[in-house]
Amino acid sequence: MKKLLAAATLALSVSTSGLAFAEPLKIGMITTLSGGGAGLGIDTRDGFMLAIKNSGNKDVTVVTEDDAQKPELAVQIADKMIQSDQVDILTGIVWSNLLMAVAPSAVAQGKFYVSTNAAPAALAGANCNKLYFNAAYQNDNLHEAMGEYANKSYKKMFILAPNYPAGKDSLTGFKRYYKGELASEVYTQVGQTDYAAEIAQMRASGADGIFVFLPGGMGIAFMKQFAQSGVKIPVMGPGFSFSQDVLPAIGDAALGAKASGQWAPDFDNEASKKFLADFQKEYGRLPSIYAVQAYDAAQLILSAAAKATVKDADAFGAELRKADIKSPRGKFKFNTNQHPIQDIYLTEVVKQNGVLTNKTVEKIFTDHKDAYAKDCKI
Amino acid sequence: MTRENLINLILAMLLLAVPVAANWLGQPFYVTLATRVAILALAATGLNLALGLGGLVSFGHAAFFGLGGYVAGILASHGFSGEPLVFGFSGTNQMWVIWPVAVVLAGLVGLAIGAISLRTSGVYFIMITLAFAQMVYYFAVSWPAYGGEDGLSILVRNQFPGVMTMRPMSFFLICYVILLTGIGLFAVIRASRFGSALQAARQNEVRVATVGIQPYRIRLTGFIVSAMMTGLAGALFADLNRFVSPSMLSWHMSGELIVLIILGGTGRLFGPLAGAALYVAFEYALGGITERWQFFLGLILLLVVLFARGGLLGLLAGRARHG
Amino acid sequence: MTLALALEQLLNGLQLGVMLFLMAAGLTLIFGVMGLINLAHGSLYMVGAFACATVAAWTGSFWIGLVASLACAAAAGALVELLIIRRLYDRDHLDQVLATFALILMFSEGMRWLFGSFPLYLDIPPLLQGAVPLPGGTEYPVYRLAIIAAGAAVAFGLYMLISRTRLGMRIRAGESDREMIGALGVDIRTLYTVVFALGAALAGLAGALVGALQSVQVGMGEPVLILAFVVIVIGGIGSIKGALLGALLVGVTDTMGRFLLPKILALFVPPAQAGMIGGAAASMLIYIVMALILAVKPRGLFPAAHA
Known part of the structure; x- marks a missing residue:
């Protein structure tokens, strides 16, 4: 009915x-x-x-x-x-x-x-x-959600983003909700394609979780290299790091990665x-x-x-x-600043019928608003 | 009047006639497009001083172009917010203050880059100017204060006394006058003793040195003047777009400036204008026809280099008098 | 910071250097023999990566893909040389820069035409998966060690080719006096095509090897191209030895800069700022090194005889 x-x-x-x-x-x-x-x-x-x-x-x-x-x-x-x-x-x-x-x-x-x-x-x-x-x-939202999620199971996070405004917004958003300790906060070059130096630091940092915001080709390169490095720390990121446009190119190296998103195909x-x-x-x-x-x-x-x-x-x-x-x-x-109020979910990369896709795991935020609306006078 | 001078005159009149007609027909976008042509032509005229007269193939002039743009953007943003700039200076939205600052700063950076780069020659010079421009580019991308990769918006176009700069036609006329002044300056320099020395240093370095002229100093001076003009064009470009970002500093921009000169005709007085007009027309027309416009743009460029040596003006006006 | 981490970073720098060498060797060879500056070298790198990814997806074997990448890049190189590049040898560098800049536009858009806009998938072959332990208790990916080995093999192979074979003899002769070897009856046009195809094949190999570690996508060649130019300018254009040393210098400087600068800055400013400013400084570091070297030695560390 x-x-x-x-x-x-x-x-x-x-x-x-x-x-x-x-x-x-x-x-x-x-x-x-x-x-x-x-x-x-x-x-x-x-x-x-x-x-x-x-x-x-x-x-x-x-x-x-x-x-x-x-x-x-x-x-x-x-x-x-x-x-x-x-x-x-x-x-x-x-x-x-x-x-x-x-x-x-x-x-x-x-x-x-x-x-x-x-x-x-x-x-x-x-x-x-x-x-x-x-x-x-709002740019910060998905990062905020991962900060909130990380509070539950991680005590020492290694966070990484490209050195440009969206990257800074990302880590700021993550830190706005994440209350644990930070192992390191690293900014990489925009368009960087080799992450060996950063992965080596992750291995040595003693972190128990890794948050990366690397959109497009940067994320593909990072995930492939991370999978080969032998480092076993769980990786998470905002939804676009594992979205459908990059998943086929990352391949199985993305399996199990946790991300935040306002939508998933399931x-x-x-x-x-x-x-x-x-x-x-x-x-x-x-x-x-x-x-x-x-x-x-x-x-x-x-x-x-x-x-x-x-x-x-x-x-x-x-x-x-x-x-x-x-x-x-x-x-x-x-919201009052004409940005969405919406639920944000935790997703996980899985393989269904041989195709990599995102599966919803749980809801992180209900009716989430951004942090800037209070300054907006419309 | 020689044939080339006649063509130059026609080009200059066309650049004025098109926006006037477009404005009259109520198509302000074509005024914007013509303004873009004028500004790019000015930037390329600056580069043409170094490249056409001095034979200095700078693959890093985007550094000066972007620098001029950032001067306009940064002064305007401080003028808007009222926060003081360095050394107690405040920002401003007055173009007549912005332009000299852009010119002087571009000249100073030109001095620094030129002083090191001109110790090299040939391919080394091409590559070291590219490397310096990349250095400035990465700095602008990573430095957070003025927007980094996101760039900096100029919310209201900067002011010029007595002119409504927000009106496309008024701003076009400003750029047009500056372009003609720049081209005039190029002509004066080319005809001067300094200009002769610069061209002589390109053609035969040894001979110039034996008559007691130091090629290094002549070239450095030429490079600095070239940087200044391109810097001024950058300031205008930022005001045209009401926006400045590191992409003005990218190596693609440097490549585009060279393309403009070659399309029009290297070393020619009106080469950059002809090249800029052609390039913007291609970009606009092809972009409207196909998503693959970059492929065809590349093809056209390639054909021009291979088969139309001397560029558009070479085709129209015959071979240049000087080599 | 432990010794093990420093060792691992040094290896990373070495591996980046080797990868740059594969690109720079072809560039510098082409410049040394033909006096040509080729901006489209990065496009041949992209062709290699796309060929490897496509063929590996068809056949399921990375190794067949690797062979295909060599073949496709060499073929693309030879074709471009025959159609376009050979008209540019007696032009000035300005025309060469412009024509090869135009080629970049055509290659990039052409690849997107053929392969679509989404990045392709290319994985490391099973044989080279995983990591091996290093002294000091850390691990290092097998594949990166394999790249170092491949680079060393190519360097050795090029050395043997140039010093021990007939082709190498002609290349050396072409480097020192172009007109003379023509007069001596060497078919110089074929020699040029072969050298260009060889340089292209090296770029294609680099593209395929790196494609398995990175993202196979349109435009992937451009950042590498600029680094490769920095390498050959530091090393001295036309010198293979210079390219090798320049590549290792750039690789190690870049990696160590990214690793150490933020840490040094963190002693003076808060960590978040140290990360940003250090990151900005690290991205400029190799260009600063290059400017310093050229200020002292305007023709690079190992100036070639004629350039």
């Missing part, structure tokens, strides 16, 4: 968003489709477009362009989309540094920005903006099951967490556009803030 009800509400929500909008809506998506980071951008685009396609709505156009992970290019594209294409909403940027180049000036020009991933602290606190929404998380709710099935049917692969975040961002935009015109920024913003969507993550609400 419950299932039937859920299916019915889902059908209902699809049909309401299937209605034509009061006015056509134009969305500009700037994301990384070329170069080393293209995997994340492609998942972002595909997740976003899946939601648009599912809605069946003909009044939405999405203009997509590649930023090649270069901030200057992202700025140029944003200028073009705003000045030439006349988009109403911008979205899609994966990286914090590109977001910082684009979002502040986009909202200053009166455009909405709905972030599908990047969520720097600088835009969550005193510099928050009523036109800026984040559908993913989530037992209707929206998640439908999303997973649709995504696999459409693109023939498992979606990563970036795809989910972009999918929700598109759903949020559609839900608001169904009830208000984007030309009326206050009304549209108010509808967005209601977050009236069926997220694969389950619960999803916006």
Whole structure:
């Protein structure tokens, strides 16, 4: 019965968003489709477009362009989309540094920005903006969750991140909740590919747990090298360290790694099951967490556009803030700074039918909020 | 008027006409694009002093470009927050203060890098300038005070007395005037005794030394002036994007500046402008057609190097008079 | 800090150095013989890694993949030489820099076209899995020891090739006087293609060996390329001996800098800051070393005869 009800509400929500909008809506998506980071951008685009396609709505156009992970290019594209294409909403940027180049000036020009991933602290606190929404998380959240989890079973942690703002936010977030002793706090070079020196320090440190934040290729390199080192200390990290975009490249070396995430493919709710099935049917692969975040961002935009015109920024913003969507993550609400309030789970890398994926273990945080919302005056 | 001068004049008029027309037609984005062309052309004109006249293939001019950008960004952020900078100086959002600071700092760093690098020559020079730029790049990525890898936003474009800089057309005109001044300066230097010595040092070092000119000093001076102009362009670029980040310092940027010069025509007065216009047009047009635009951009560059020696101006105006 | 940890870090530095040597040897050989500066060397490294990963995934054997990486990188090198590079020998370095910069753009985007945007999987062969004990009670990965051994073997092989074989004789002759060996009836065009393919194969080998430890992805060659240039500039461009010593110097300096600088700084400032500032300083260290060496010896430690 419950299932039937859920299916019915889902059908209902699809049909309401299937209605034509009061006015056509134009969305500009700037994301990384070329170069080393293209995997994340492609998942972002595909997740976003899946939601648009599912809605069946003909009044939405999405203009997509590649930023090649270069901030200057992202700025140029944003200028073009705003000045030439006349988009109403911008979205899609994966990286914090590109977001910082684009979002502040986009909202200053009166455009909405709905972030599908990047969520720097600088835009969550005193510099928050009523036109800026984040559908993913706040950068610190997943690291905070691992700090909370580490309290339970670890007494002496070795923590490591790249030497750039997101890396510092990461370790700050971890330390905000972790109460035990720190064996060492190490910052590595951005884009570093050899971690032998750091692994040797881990071995010698006497730590009983290791927390690493190394996104993309850095994490792949670290996990492979760590598996060969003979060091037996458990490794954990935020969800993107073991997300679906990197797991196949790490291989079995990732088995057993613990991570935090707002979503995993085994989530037992209707929206998640439908999303997973649709995504696999459409693109023939498992979606990563970036795809989910972009999918929700598109759903949020559609839900608001169904009830208000984007030309009326206050009304549209108010509808967005209601977050009236069926997220694969389950619960999803916006905080006062327009960043999510959501549950965060512990996941573990397992092998199912020969495919590496993340399995949910337990809930770490319920209705988790970020630490910056109190400084935000909207 | 020679054929090349005529083409130069047409180029200069075109760069003005396109944004004026775009502005009139209500397409401000093309004004932004033209501004980008003007700024990149200025940066490349700076590099052309070292590379075209002096034969100094600097693969590290992104260091000066980024430095200028960071001067604009850092002064603006202190001006915004009101926090004092070093030695009791305060920040500012006035371009006429930012520009001299950017020029002087780029010159000083140019002196330091040039003094060591110019002891070497040929491939060593290419590589050591690259290494210095990488050093500055990694410093900017790792240093937390001004945003590190995330870069630094300039929330409101810096001011110039009597001009509404936030309006694309006004800011374009500022950049356009500075570009023409820079190109004029290049012409004056090329025709001067110093310029002759710099070119002579490229063509025959021994002969220059025998007439009592020290090639090292001439080159160092040329390198410093070159760094200053590129630094100024960096400050403008930061204001165009209202943002500065380490990617302005990356070796790809250094490579792009060289590309601009070669596309237009090495050592030519208007080569950098022609190259910048062509490059931005390629990037914009190809980016709109295909996701694989970088592949085709590479292909075009390769064809230009292999078959169109002398670049765009070489094709249009024939071989350069000087070697 | 224990002696065992210091020993382990020294080995790590050595291994990084050996890996850089494989890249630098090809670069310096190509420059020494043909006077060509090849920015696309990092792309050949990437070709090697992709070939190894793809073939290893098909056949299930890392070793067949390794052979494939040598073959593919050599073939790609020979093809690029025949089509493009040979037009650049009598150009100045500026044209060479630009043309090979263009090649990087084409290779990177071309690989993404063929293999997609996601990193590929390449694992260490079962034979070389795991770690062996070191004196002092720590362990060291077998695979990293194998890389050191492979690098030593390549260095020895190159030495034998250049000093003992007919091809080596021609290479030495080409290094000292290019026109002369042409006049003596050596087919110089073929020699150049062979040398370029050899350099490419070394880069491909490095890519395959390192690919098993790192992430096989587009753009993986660029950071290594710049380090390899630092190596050959320190060593003296065109000198294989210089490349070897330069590679070991860079490898050990970089590893020890990353390891020791934060620890030294921690004596003066709080640990979190020491980590950040030390990390920043460590990433600049090898460039500082290079600038110092060139300030004293502008043509590197072992200047080649003509360069």
